[in-house]
Amino acid sequence: MTRIWQISTVTDAARARIATARLATAHGVTAVERTRLVTALTAQLRQCLTKGGPWRISVEATASPDGGGLFVVEVASARNPVPDVRPPWRVTAAFPEAGGGSEAEHVADDPETLAEALFGADEDAALLLEKLDEQERLVAFHREELHQTNQGVLALHAELDAAGRAQRELFAAEQKAHAEAEQARGRLTFLADASAALTASLNHDAIVRLLPVLLVPRYARTVDVWLFNEDGEEGDGEHRSRPHPAAAVLAARRGRPQYAADHPGGLPGVDDQPPSALEPKRPLLCIPLLTRGAPLGVLTLSPPAERWDADDAVMLIELTRRASIALENAKRFEHNRDIAETLQRALLTDLPTTPGLHLAARYLPATHGLNIGGDWYDAFRQPDGSLITVIGDVTGHGLHAAVMMSQLRTALRAYAVDGGSPGELLTHMHTFLHHLQPDLYATAVIARLHPDDPTLTWAAAGHPPPVLRTPDGQVRTLDAKPGAMLGIPIRQEIGDHTVPLPPGSTLALYTDGLVERRAEGIDPGIQRLTAALAAFRPADLDQDLDGAADRLLQPLLHDSEHDDDVCLLLCHIHSDAARIREAVPSGTRA
Known part of the structure; x- marks a missing residue:
C-alpha cells in the first residue's frame, strides 16, 4: 500500500x-x-x-x-x-x-477535523511521556538495584580484603612461631651438646679452653674466663694481671649477671650497668660462675651482633651454670686425684734386697678415673728368713679401694709375723675382709721363696695364675685349683701348692689389667705374657731384671689408654745364687 x-x-x-x-x-x-x-x-x-x-x-x-x-x-x-x-x-x-x-x-479541511487530529497527536505524546516516565522509574529502580548490588560487591570486596589481611597475618604469625620454635630447638640442642662436652671432661684447664670454642662465633664475639683461686682471689695464669670490667666485679660480688652497655639490655634476671671503661663501645654480659660454695669466677661475653636476644641470654646463663658445675667437679676430681696419687706413692713398697734373689715391680695406674685402684704388690721377709711376695686386686677404684688395699697390706704383714704358709695367710685375709667390709672383695696370690730352699710355695684366691719360667726357658702357668675371692660370704680354707724353683727360675705375678682385654678375655693375654717371658735369655734376667720388667710390659700394652691398673712383680733366682750367697758375709745375709 x-x-x-x-x-x-x-x-x-x-x-x-x-x-x-x-x-x-x-x-x-x-x-x-x-x-x-x-x-x-x-x-x-x-x-x-x-x-x-x-x-x-x-x-x-x-x-x-x-x-x-x-x-x-x-x-x-x-x-x-x-x-x-x-x-x-x-x-x-x-x-x-x-x-x-x-x-x-x-x-477534511475544516478546523474541527484539524483540531481533533491535533488532540489525537497530543494523546500519543502523552502516552509516550507516560511510557517514558515508566521507563525512567524502571531505570531508577534498576539504578538503585545496581547501586545496592555495587554496595554489596564493595562490602564483599572489603570482607575478602579483610579476610586476606587476616590470613596474611595468621601466616606471618605462623611463620614467626615456626622460626621461634626452630630457634628454641637450636638453643636446646646447642645447650645439650655443649653440656655433654663440658661434663665429659674432668680436666679443669680443658673446660676453660672449651668455653670459647663452644660460644664463638654463634653466641659471642669474645669470651673471657676470669677464675678465682681457693681464697677467692684472682687465679694464676694468663688472667692474673689483666684488668676486668667493673660489671664483672659486680657479678662476682652480687652473684647476679650484669649487662654493661650504653642502652638497657632488657634481659631477664640481668642487672643493667653503665658501659665498661675498658670497652665503652661494646656491650658486655658478665655471668658469675656460681657453685654451692664460693664463686669460681666470672664469664664475660661480648655479643656477636649489636645485642643479645632475651632467650639467648637465658640460655647463656644456664650454660654458665652448667659450666660452673663441670668446673667444680673437675676441681673436686683433681683434688681427689692428688690425694690418691699421694696415697699411691706412700703405698708403693721398697722391695727388699736378698743376695741371689732379685725383685722388680711395676705399677701403671689406669688412664681414666682417679688413676688409682685396688691393685697392689708387696714383698717382705718372715722371721725364718723366707721371702713373702704378694700381688692383689681390690674390687673398684678410687680412694675407697686404695684405703682398703692399704688395710689388707697392713693386715697381711701383721699375720705374716707369726709365720704361716701362703694358704694360711690368704685364709686369714679372707676372714678379715669379710668382717671388715662385707660388700668389698679382693683377689690375691701369695708366694713364699727361701734362698736356701729350691721350692716355691704359693696360694691363690680368685686371682690370675702365676707364670713360672724355668732355667731351660720353658714357661708354665701355675693353674692349680685356687681358692675363691677374698671376702665372699662363704667359709673357706685356702690350700698351698708347691713347685720346684731351681736357680735361674723367674716367677711372674701380675693383675688382670696386664692380660685382660674387653674384646678377647684373659686367656690370650696370659699366652702373650708366657711367650714374652720365654723370649728372654737367662743372662738378661740375671743382669737386668728391671729392664726385663720394662720390656715385658711394652708389647702387652698396645696403647697408652687402659681402663684398669696394671701391676707386675718379677721374682728371679740368680743362676749362680749359691756362689753369690757364699760371697756375702754371714752377718749381712737376710
Whole structure:
C-alpha cells in the first residue's frame, strides 16, 4: 500500500501529517513508534515549508512473510527539474500485523477535523511521556538495584580484603612461631651438646679452653674466663694481671649477671650497668660462675651482633651454670686425684734386697678415673728368713679401694709375723675382709721363696695364675685349683701348692689389667705374657731384671689408654745364687 501527498502550504502539511498518523495507527504501529514517526515527520515538514516550494510525501506499508510489516514515510522535493540533488528524507517504523488504511484516504479541511487530529497527536505524546516516565522509574529502580548490588560487591570486596589481611597475618604469625620454635630447638640442642662436652671432661684447664670454642662465633664475639683461686682471689695464669670490667666485679660480688652497655639490655634476671671503661663501645654480659660454695669466677661475653636476644641470654646463663658445675667437679676430681696419687706413692713398697734373689715391680695406674685402684704388690721377709711376695686386686677404684688395699697390706704383714704358709695367710685375709667390709672383695696370690730352699710355695684366691719360667726357658702357668675371692660370704680354707724353683727360675705375678682385654678375655693375654717371658735369655734376667720388667710390659700394652691398673712383680733366682750367697758375709745375709 502506497499513499502520496503534495505539500505546498501549512494546511497541506497538516492534512498529510494527520493522514500519516492515521495510516500508522491503522497498520498497527505502536503508539511509541507512531509518536516518534509523527514527531520526526513534523520537524521535517517545518523545515520543508521554511525552504518553500512544493514537496511530496509518500507513505508505503509493506508486509513481510512472517506476518508483520514495515511502515516507510519519505519526503522529497516535487519540483521538476530538482535543483536539490540530496537524497529524500526517510523514516521507518515496524508494525506487527498488516492492516487497512481506507479511513485515511481523505482528511477534511475544516478546523474541527484539524483540531481533533491535533488532540489525537497530543494523546500519543502523552502516552509516550507516560511510557517514558515508566521507563525512567524502571531505570531508577534498576539504578538503585545496581547501586545496592555495587554496595554489596564493595562490602564483599572489603570482607575478602579483610579476610586476606587476616590470613596474611595468621601466616606471618605462623611463620614467626615456626622460626621461634626452630630457634628454641637450636638453643636446646646447642645447650645439650655443649653440656655433654663440658661434663665429659674432668680436666679443669680443658673446660676453660672449651668455653670459647663452644660460644664463638654463634653466641659471642669474645669470651673471657676470669677464675678465682681457693681464697677467692684472682687465679694464676694468663688472667692474673689483666684488668676486668667493673660489671664483672659486680657479678662476682652480687652473684647476679650484669649487662654493661650504653642502652638497657632488657634481659631477664640481668642487672643493667653503665658501659665498661675498658670497652665503652661494646656491650658486655658478665655471668658469675656460681657453685654451692664460693664463686669460681666470672664469664664475660661480648655479643656477636649489636645485642643479645632475651632467650639467648637465658640460655647463656644456664650454660654458665652448667659450666660452673663441670668446673667444680673437675676441681673436686683433681683434688681427689692428688690425694690418691699421694696415697699411691706412700703405698708403693721398697722391695727388699736378698743376695741371689732379685725383685722388680711395676705399677701403671689406669688412664681414666682417679688413676688409682685396688691393685697392689708387696714383698717382705718372715722371721725364718723366707721371702713373702704378694700381688692383689681390690674390687673398684678410687680412694675407697686404695684405703682398703692399704688395710689388707697392713693386715697381711701383721699375720705374716707369726709365720704361716701362703694358704694360711690368704685364709686369714679372707676372714678379715669379710668382717671388715662385707660388700668389698679382693683377689690375691701369695708366694713364699727361701734362698736356701729350691721350692716355691704359693696360694691363690680368685686371682690370675702365676707364670713360672724355668732355667731351660720353658714357661708354665701355675693353674692349680685356687681358692675363691677374698671376702665372699662363704667359709673357706685356702690350700698351698708347691713347685720346684731351681736357680735361674723367674716367677711372674701380675693383675688382670696386664692380660685382660674387653674384646678377647684373659686367656690370650696370659699366652702373650708366657711367650714374652720365654723370649728372654737367662743372662738378661740375671743382669737386668728391671729392664726385663720394662720390656715385658711394652708389647702387652698396645696403647697408652687402659681402663684398669696394671701391676707386675718379677721374682728371679740368680743362676749362680749359691756362689753369690757364699760371697756375702754371714752377718749381712737376710
